Amino acid sequence: MTDRLYELLPTLYRVRDAAQGEPLRALMQVIGEQAQLLEDDLRQAYDNWFIETCEPWVVPYIADLLGHTPVQDAAVADGDTSADLALSAVLAPRREVANTLRYRRRKGALALLELLAADVAGWPARAVEYAPLLRQTASLRLLRAGRGRLVDLRCTEALEMLGTPLDALAHGPDLRRLESARGRGLHGGAKVALHVWRLQAQPITRAPAACREDVGPHCFTFSALGNDAPLFNRPLPPGCDGADPGDTGLPVALTRARLAAPRAPGERLAAADERWYGVARDADGREHAQSLAIWAPGWPPTARDKAAAAVGADDDKLLPIPAHRILVADLSGWAYQPPRDHVLVDPVRGRLMFPPRQMPRRQVVVSYHQGVVAELGGGEYTRVLQQQDGAKVIRVTGTAALRDALKRWQREDDGQGLPIAPADQPAHAVIELGDSGVYVLPVAIWLAPGHTLQIRAAQRTRPVLRLLDWQVDRSDNLLVSGGEGSRFTLDGVLVTGRGLQIEGAIASVTLRHATLVPGWSLDGDCCPCRPSEPSIEVIDSGACLVIARSIVGSIQVNNDERRTDPLPLRITDSIVDATCDHGGDSACEAIGAAGSRSAFVTLHVERSTVIGRTMVHAIERAQDTIFTGCVSVARRQLGCLRFSYVPAGSRTPRRYLCQPDGVLAAAQREGEESGANAAAIAEQQRAERLRVRPRFDSNRYGQPAYARLAAGNAPEILRGAGDESEMGAYQHLHQPQRLASLATRLEEFTPTASDASVVFAD
Numbered sequence: 001m002t003d004r005l006y007e008l009l010p011t012l013y014r015v016r017d018a019a020q021g022e023p024l025r026a027l028m029q030v031i032g033e034q035a036q037l038l039e040d041d042l043r044q045a046y047d048n049w050f051i052e053t054c055e056p057w058v059v060p061y062i063a064d065l066l067g068h069t070p071v072q073d074a075a076v077a078d079g080d081t082s083a084d085l086a087l088s089a090v091l092a093p094r095r096e097v098a099n100t101l102r103y104r105r106r107k108g109a110l111a112l113l114e115l116l117a118a119d120v121a122g123w124p125a126r127a128v129e130y131a132p133l134l135r136q137t138a139s140l141r142l143l144r145a146g147r148g149r150l151v152d153l154r155c156t157e158a159l160e161m162l163g164t165p166l167d168a169l170a171h172g173p174d175l176r177r178l179e180s181a182r183g184r185g186l187h188g189g190a191k192v193a194l195h196v197w198r199l200q201a202q203p204i205t206r207a208p209a210a211c212r213e214d215v216g217p218h219c220f221t222f223s224a225l226g227n228d229a230p231l232f233n234r235p236l237p238p239g240c241d242g243a244d245p246g247d248t249g250l251p252v253a254l255t256r257a258r259l260a261a262p263r264a265p266g267e268r269l270a271a272a273d274e275r276w277y278g279v280a281r282d283a284d285g286r287e288h289a290q291s292l293a294i295w296a297p298g299w300p301p302t303a304r305d306k307a308a309a310a311v312g313a314d315d316d317k318l319l320p321i322p323a324h325r326i327l328v329a330d331l332s333g334w335a336y337q338p339p340r341d342h343v344l345v346d347p348v349r350g351r352l353m354f355p356p357r358q359m360p361r362r363q364v365v366v367s368y369h370q371g372v373v374a375e376l377g378g379g380e381y382t383r384v385l386q387q388q389d390g391a392k393v394i395r396v397t398g399t400a401a402l403r404d405a406l407k408r409w410q411r412e413d414d415g416q417g418l419p420i421a422p423a424d425q426p427a428h429a430v431i432e433l434g435d436s437g438v439y440v441l442p443v444a445i446w447l448a449p450g451h452t453l454q455i456r457a458a459q460r461t462r463p464v465l466r467l468l469d470w471q472v473d474r475s476d477n478l479l480v481s482g483g484e485g486s487r488f489t490l491d492g493v494l495v496t497g498r499g500l501q502i503e504g505a506i507a508s509v510t511l512r513h514a515t516l517v518p519g520w521s522l523d524g525d526c527c528p529c530r531p532s533e534p535s536i537e538v539i540d541s542g543a544c545l546v547i548a549r550s551i552v553g554s555i556q557v558n559n560d561e562r563r564t565d566p567l568p569l570r571i572t573d574s575i576v577d578a579t580c581d582h583g584g585d586s587a588c589e590a591i592g593a594a595g596s597r598s599a600f601v602t603l604h605v606e607r608s609t610v611i612g613r614t615m616v617h618a619i620e621r622a623q624d625t626i627f628t629g630c631v632s633v634a635r636r637q638l639g640c641l642r643f644s645y646v647p648a649g650s651r652t653p654r655r656y657l658c659q660p661d662g663v664l665a666a667a668q669r670e671g672e673e674s675g676a677n678a679a680a681i682a683e684q685q686r687a688e689r690l691r692v693r694p695r696f697d698s699n700r701y702g703q704p705a706y707a708r709l710a711a712g713n714a715p716e717i718l719r720g721a722g723d724e725s726e727m728g729a730y731q732h733l734h735q736p737q738r739l740a741s742l743a744t745r746l747e748e749f750t751p752t753a754s755d756a757s758v759v760f761a762d
Helices: 011-019 023-047 056-065 072-076 082-091 094-098 100-105 110-121 156-160 303-312 399-409 661-674 678-691 735-749
Strands: 125-129 191-196 200-208 219-221 279-281 287-289 293-295 326-328 343-346 351-353 365-372 392-396 428-433 438-440 444-447 452-457 464-466 478-482 487-491 494-496 500-504 508-512 536-539 544-548 555-558 567-572 575-577 589-592 599-606 609-611 613-623 631-633 640-642 654-656 755-760
Touching: 011 023, 056 094, 082 735, 094 100, 094 110, 100 110, 110 125, 110 191, 110 735, 191 735, 200 287, 287 365, 392 399, 399 428, 399 438, 399 444, 444 452, 444 487, 478 487, 500 508, 555 567, 555 599, 575 589, 589 599, 589 609, 661 678, 735 755
Parallel strands: 191 755, 326 343, 392 428, 428 452, 438 464, 444 478, 452 487, 464 494, 478 500, 487 508, 500 536, 508 544, 536 555, 544 567, 555 589, 567 599, 575 609, 589 613, 599 613, 613 631, 613 640, 640 654
Antiparallel strands: 125 191, 200 365, 219 351, 279 287, 293 365, 343 351
8 A cells, every 4th residue: 555656657767766776665655655644534534424434522523413412421521532432432322322313203102211221321221101000990991901910929920020120010109209319119100210220141151060069969050160149131132033022131130930931730840931041043153042051961861852962963962951851949958859850940049950869970061141240350251352463372172271281381490490491382372261161270380581471261251260279288379480571461261269379580460351269269158268368479579460350359469578679560440359348447458468568569550449458568549449448558658549439547648539538528627617516527527437438239259249339329439430430340331421311311201291210120
């Protein structure tokens, strides 16, 4: 392309130019580059006339031409950084602007509200008109079959839906308003509630089920970590084959009654409904579970199933256990005894049980969907892959293949006690794990000076690296060490059983979209098995530690402060969980050193949640972050904290618009203006301090709403970030702005006589 203009010149001029060293060609290349820039600008200027192809900054201008009313927060996103563009996409969604005229034509329709929730806020929703659900005597002249009816105690599915957005039973009138601050009243004559789901149903494909040997060798959990976790429905987009007006398009947790097919008379347990159980394929040919599927090769050895396998495929490994073999039961106490040739499944706890005398002899593999707040940590979602230029990519599947691949990075001795790398170790390499299996092996990596290694998950996979107690005379952590200038990256992998240990002169260690299970591993109730053990331990190493979009446990840095400089620690969009209570006086250390000392690090943290105490040498910058435990900094004259929550009593650098500083200063000012005494002012400050303390929907890793701020938090926390979003690891979701935008549109497109509001369904 750079020689396009030069090639248009007559051959005579090009020949003479070549004889003189091609100065004309160099000039024409410069002119061609500028001409190409002009052509690209003209092409983009034409594309900017259309909402489908315009640049993000043009969307608000097209919206203004259509009379699209922006929300009040739209003035915040006036920059051109990636964060500003992301916020602009939330405040003025391209899809909403494109459909503005269509929305106006359908104003007043109930189905429009659900479409608005998807286009404006990106949330799946269910709009419910509560007038038809009011309890009233039916008229014999005008029968309405769709109205709420009395409770049928034999219909367990209707009883499980009681109090949810899918509730179809009759209720008495509730005179409270939908927006009442003292208590939301749903059932009323002109009330319309838009129930939205904030949780996402994230798939886990072909992963081994965990055997609960403490209960019995025939008992399993869907989660590879062995913890109980509810199974979720796989949402189907509208118009997709199998989608219906029911709940198949919503990311709802599966209940026992929903998963079970209609039961025949006399049957004690019902089989799984084929709407939720089984496998299908996407348009691109990728296999996925309907909502869940179970494989147990060679089980059960009956003629009927062998015949089905022979018809469906040459290898019975490719077929899941048939739906008529799956029975739905309550396995809360592992009390049921499965019938012969059947498997019991409890979707509420994520458990499955085989008959004790028919235990599977080979690996049990499952596909299911788990509930998550966002694409954070290890998970089957699309990530941006980064690697060193010219890196050699080694794709492996299975523990044996990974063990063979890691032999090139095993530490060797030169005979004088100095470490050397194997001769065949490539300078830059990527080991890509190709499935969502569990890799069980000890890992000790040594990188030669200047070499790089990345262990990453393939796109849309979530491999689990399980570290066991292999050796008696040394640590079984994931050991990473190397020479000067070496770099290591862990991308998209979930590590359980042990933590990460960093040693030597390695230059940097990066965790990206990774999960180091807090507390090493989980028990059945999602409690950490080793809450006092760190997930990351740095020993006499000056490596720059980078944690991005990850979930990790506590971080412990044990360096010699007299011989090394402070270790750079960079944390963005992540959760650091010391597995302790979320009170401000928590004694657990999220970041520290052995013996409850300050870690010799320089911390840079943005848009993260740190659960536990933070004890560091210096904080270079902390922004949009929640520290649930006290922060103690040795060098207070360096750095700053901005738009963050720091518990009272913390020792930090200068703070700017942080909490509870803001509410304490306001209480002091109001008390002095009203003439209150010191005791009354102190009591008011104590109340304000408790009011703004962050509260979470769940504080246990492994539960769907893990580390998500509860809806009842103070506005200073929910809107306390620099862009007026929520503080913490989920700041990038911009949920307050999405809620404000949806509420504005709901007020615009709801009939005047209706009382409409947005209600969180999860």
